[in-house]
Amino acid sequence: MAAAIANPSVSIQDLSLNFGVMSVLKTxxxxxxxxxxxxxxxxxxxxxxxxxxxxxxxLDISEGRIFIKGKNVTWEEPKDRGIGxxxxxxxxxxxxxxxxxxSFGLRVAGVAKDEIAKRIARAAEILQIEPLLQRKxxxxxxxxxQRVAIGRALVRDVDVFLFDEPLSNLDAKLRSELRVEIKLxxxxxxxxxxxxxxxxxxxxxxxxxxxxxxxxVIQQLDAPQTIYNRPVNRFVAGFLGSxxxxxxxxxxxxxxxxxxxxxxxxxxxxxxQFEGDGGRTAxxxxxxxxxxxxxxxxxxxxxxxxxxxxxxxxxxxxSDTLVWTKLAGQIISxxxxxxxxxxxxxxxxxxxxxxxxxxxxxxxxxxx
Amino acid sequence: MVxxxxxxxxxxxLRRDEAGPAGAKPRHALSRRNIFLYGTLIVVALYYLLPxxxxxxxxxxxMPEIRLGxxxxxxxxxxxxxxxxxxxTACTGLNCDGLSRGFWNSVRITVPSVLLSIAIASVNxxxxxxxxxxxxxxxxxxxxxxxxxxxxxxxYPIVIILREIGIYGTLTGLVIVHSIFGMPILTLxxxxxxTSMPEExxxxxxxxxxxFWGIYLRIMLPMSLPIFVVAIILQVTGIWNDFLFGVVYTRxxxxxxxxxxxNIVNSVQGVKEYNVNMAATILTGLVPLIVYFISGKxxxxxxxxxxxxx
Numbered sequence: 274m275a276a277a278i279a280n281p282s283v284s285i286q287d288l289s290l291n292f293g294v295m296s297v298l299k300t301x302x303x304x305x306x307x308x309x310x311x312x313x314x315x316x317x318x319x320x321x322x323x324x325x326x327x328x329x330x331x332l333d334i335s336e337g338r339i340f341i342k343g344k345n346v347t348w349e350e351p352k353d354r355g356i357g358x359x360x361x362x363x364x365x366x367x368x369x370x371x372x373x374x375x376s377f378g379l380r381v382a383g384v385a386k387d388e389i390a391k392r393i394a395r396a397a398e399i400l401q402i403e404p405l406l407q408r409k410x411x412x413x414x415x416x417x418x419q420r421v422a423i424g425r426a427l428v429r430d431v432d433v434f435l436f437d438e439p440l441s442n443l444d445a446k447l448r449s450e451l452r453v454e455i456k457l458x459x460x461x462x463x464x465x466x467x468x469x470x471x472x473x474x475x476x477x478x479x480x481x482x483x484x485x486x487x488x489x490v491i492q493q494l495d496a497p498q499t500i501y502n503r504p505v506n507r508f509v510a511g512f513l514g515s516x517x518x519x520x521x522x523x524x525x526x527x528x529x530x531x532x533x534x535x536x537x538x539x540x541x542x543x544x545x546q547f548e549g550d551g552g553r554t555a556x557x558x559x560x561x562x563x564x565x566x567x568x569x570x571x572x573x574x575x576x577x578x579x580x581x582x583x584x585x586x587x588x589x590x591x592s593d594t595l596v597w598t599k600l601a602g603q604i605i606s607x608x609x610x611x612x613x614x615x616x617x618x619x620x621x622x623x624x625x626x627x628x629x630x631x632x633x634x635x636x637x638x639x640x641x
Numbered sequence: 642m643v644x645x646x647x648x649x650x651x652x653x654x655l656r657r658d659e660a661g662p663a664g665a666k667p668r669h670a671l672s673r674r675n676i677f678l679y680g681t682l683i684v685v686a687l688y689y690l691l692p693x694x695x696x697x698x699x700x701x702x703x704m705p706e707i708r709l710g711x712x713x714x715x716x717x718x719x720x721x722x723x724x725x726x727x728x729x730t731a732c733t734g735l736n737c738d739g740l741s742r743g744f745w746n747s748v749r750i751t752v753p754s755v756l757l758s759i760a761i762a763s764v765n766x767x768x769x770x771x772x773x774x775x776x777x778x779x780x781x782x783x784x785x786x787x788x789x790x791x792x793x794x795x796x797y798p799i800v801i802i803l804r805e806i807g808i809y810g811t812l813t814g815l816v817i818v819h820s821i822f823g824m825p826i827l828t829l830x831x832x833x834x835x836t837s838m839p840e841e842x843x844x845x846x847x848x849x850x851x852x853f854w855g856i857y858l859r860i861m862l863p864m865s866l867p868i869f870v871v872a873i874i875l876q877v878t879g880i881w882n883d884f885l886f887g888v889v890y891t892r893x894x895x896x897x898x899x900x901x902x903x904n905i906v907n908s909v910q911g912v913k914e915y916n917v918n919m920a921a922t923i924l925t926g927l928v929p930l931i932v933y934f935i936s937g938k939x940x941x942x943x944x945x946x947x948x949x950x951x
Contacts, residue, residue: 331844352850364841368863377859378849425845437841 278304280343282465283328283433288337290320290327290489297323298489300337308463312476315486316512321469324486325435328467330354342432352382354433357426361438363418365410371421372406375428389428396427399458416447423458436468440475452478473513477501485509503631507638510561510631516595518631519567519605521560525632525641527553533560533632535601540578544628551632551641558641561631564595567607568624576624584619598623700724700919707915723916727924731917733904734893740921742894743901746812747881747928750897753816755876758823759869765824766831767857771843781832788825796889803890810892818890819880827872834868835861870936878929898925 281304290298298320305311313321326332328339330351338347346354365374372393379389397403400420410418419439426434439455440448456479459466470476476483477497484494485508493505504510510518523535530543531552540560542552573579580600588595589611596615597606600623607623609615632641669675695712700723702716729739736742768774769781799818803809808817838861846856887897896904902925906918 326844329844329848331847350850351848356848358845358848360841360845362839362841364839364845366842366846366860377846377851381850381855425849429849 278306280307281305281340282307282309282342283467284338284340285324285328286338286340288324288327288339289335290323290332291335296489298327298334301489301491303484303491303494305465305467308465310459310466310468310479310481312480312483313467313469313486314471314473314476314483314512316471319486320489321471321486322437323489325358325437325467325469328354328433329356329358329435352378355431356433356435357429357431358435359419359422359426359437359439361441363410363415363422363442365418365421365425367410370407370409371402371413371424374410374421375406375424378425378429392428392430396424399427399461400424415443416451419443419451420454423455427462432465434464434466436466436470438470439468440472441470448472448475455479473515477513485512487512502629503640504561505640507559507561507633510633514563516564516606516608518561518563519600519607521562521601521603521605522635523558523560523601525552525554525556525558527555533558533627535560535603538580538601540627540630542627542632544577544626545630545632546628547632548640551634557635559633559635559638561633562605562625562629564605564607566625566629567605569596569607569609569613569621573622573624577626577628579622579624581620581622584615584617584621587615587617596621696919696923700916700923702916704912704914704916723914724920724924726914727905727917727921731905731921733896733901733908736894740898740901740905740924743896743898744924746891746895746901747898749812750815750819750887751877751880751928754819754823754880755873757816758820758827758876759872761820762824762827762872763831763862763865763869764857765828766833767835767861768853769828769832770835770838771856771861772853781828784825784828786825788829792822792885796885800889809890810895812891812895815886815890815895815897818886819883822886823876823879827876830872830875831865831868834865838864874933874936877932881929 283303283305285301285303288298288301289296301324303311303324313324315321323332327334328341330346330349334347338345340346341354341356344355351358365371366377369377375393375396376389379392384392393406397406400423402417402420402424405413405417405421410421413421419442422439436455440451443451452475455468459479468475468479480497482494483497483500485492485500487508493500493509500509501513504513507520511520521533521535521538523533523538525542526532526534526539530541531545531547533540533542545552568576582598582600584596584598585604586597588597588606591611593608593611594613594615595606596609597604598621599605615621633639634641698715699707699712701719701721703718703720703722706717727739728741728744730737731739765784769777800809803814803818806814808814842860843856846860851859881897882899883897884899884903887900888903891897891900902921905921
């Protein structure tokens with residue numbers, strides 16, 4: 274885990290949440306630095322949205338503390354926590370115009386009229402929704418609605434922004450557009466942002482650090498590249514990356530150089546960087562290699578490990594092509610450029626650098 | 642690739658040459674389906690409208706004409722005498738001021754009962770749906786069970802309670818009774834409606850700092866016109882048409898319209914004035930009918946407005 278952060282903007286300490294006998298979040302710790310963009314990433318039901326709701330104060334926690342800006346807000350109402358929240362379904366008040374939607378929180382708080390007008394003007398300018406201010410939400414497109422929803426958090430003038438899968442209801446094109454906008458917004462505002470998503474592309478592109486969650490526990494908290502290249506366990510390795518990482522079952526053999534032995538394949542692991550003394554003991558393990566790290570044809574010859582194989586299936590994906598083949602009796606996939614013409618049954622040579630691979634203990638699933 | 646591209650366009654050319662069906666499918670006015678559909682609708686409509694027709698026609702006839710016995714024939718000589726009599730001078734017991742007294746009694750019972758019961762039940766439903774408190778489910782189940790207990794069981798205990806409080810026989814007492822008995826079904830109605838509203842809306846309002854009443858009045862209420870109209874229809878018809886509570890919990894000078902109607906129609910003295918009885922009955926039924934026609938339109942509009950995704 275990352276080193277302690279000096280003055281965390283949001284600090285979650287030993288947070289647990291139980292619904293009856295079911296434990297949803299398990300003694301969770303998370304420090305978010307000032308101005309940091311943290312993404313909580315995980316499959317449905319991993320507790321990421323629940324954690325966000327706990328930070329927002331919409332759910333009462335069972336144990337632990339939550340600090341925002343150094344203030345203990347564990348028992349505070351959502352409005353007193355200095356947060357703004359953006360929801361997946363936009364959650365705009367349907368009977369109010371965009372302007373009234375933006376100003377609702379401020380009117381409830383009794384902010385002066387000219388101050389409200391000033392803040393709305395600023396938010397509308399940042400999000401480019403000035404022409405929409407007098408419209409009702411029903412007259413807006415999905416992307417416009419989500420902009421208004423972000424604006425509602427913006428006018429609150431808060432330190433921490435919470436995003437709960439804000440782009441999941443949009444189509445693919447709008448999603449990537451708004452993703453860029455959120456990134457620009459973060460750069461401009463420099464606020465702390467906590468962003469929940471199940472979309473790994475969003476996580477990789479937006480995050481300063483990603484917290485990968487599963488079963489109410491943070492599996493790994495690190496910079497996107499670290500999580501991508503050095504996943505701490507098999508779950509993280511399989512969850513990030515599309516197409517997914519290839520896994521080969523086999524044995525780790527120790528000796529002069531540690532070697533991975535699969536069915537008829539042995540991969541020397543002298544270049545592989547073991548965690549601690551993971552390479553010392555022989556055990557059954559899982560060898561993981563990403564499809565984009567497998568070279569093919571002439572490029573494969575330069576690699577420390579090469580093997581002969583035949584093409585099983587070819588999946589053209591437009592920008593590149595995914596090729597399925599067999600290694601050590603197990604199906605693996607790798608990427609080639611789209612202009613390479615391969616047919617089923619072609620004999621090919623593939624190769625990779627074991628330094629880019631990931632090795633997991635077959636019993637504990639954690640990285641070796 | 643060329644072959645594949647050529648074949649669909651060939652097919653298109655072929656289809657254009659054919660003189661097959663094209664465009665909208667023609668519909669025949671006298672198809673079997675239409676005859677069945679409209680035939681059934683007409684028969685059912687007649688079945689329901691015929692008694693109403695007889696009532697209206699009879700109420701517009703004089704007694705000599707009624708004695709001829711042609712109940713379906715329209716009045717030869719239209720007279721509004723029976724209507725005036727039913728409203729202003731028909732006698733029940735000692736009072737001879739017609740249904741007008743009962744009408745105003747009913748108004749004074751229905752309006753506060755409807756407002757009170759809907760106000761309380763909507764807050765109930767909102768609290769049960771959005772502010773889940775400990776024991777909320779148990780509370781809700783107990784409330785719903787209340788809807789299944791026959792009214793007759795509770796009549797006497799309530800008489801005692803009202804007597805002890807000192808409001809037995811008053812309109813206030815009846816208003817309270819109506820409000821209480823409307824509670825289970827109305828709470829269920831409102832709770833289910835508020836539960837169907839997006840949870841995130843409620844959460845957004847909480848982040849915006851609105852409290853229990855703030856969210857209820859400024860977010861939930863403006864969005865729930867359709868369900869309020871449904872509740873109003875339900876309560877106005879139910880309370881206006883109520884006979885049992887009216888006859889038990891009020892006194893002759895505070896009898897609601899339904900009880901008074903019964904006393905007029907079922908009076909055993911003198912001649913049976915069918916025309917007056919018919920007019921009185923229509924007058925009594927008019928209020929729920931009008932409410933239905935007005936708010937029924939609103940109701941449909943409310944549903945249509947709610948259907949637009951917000």
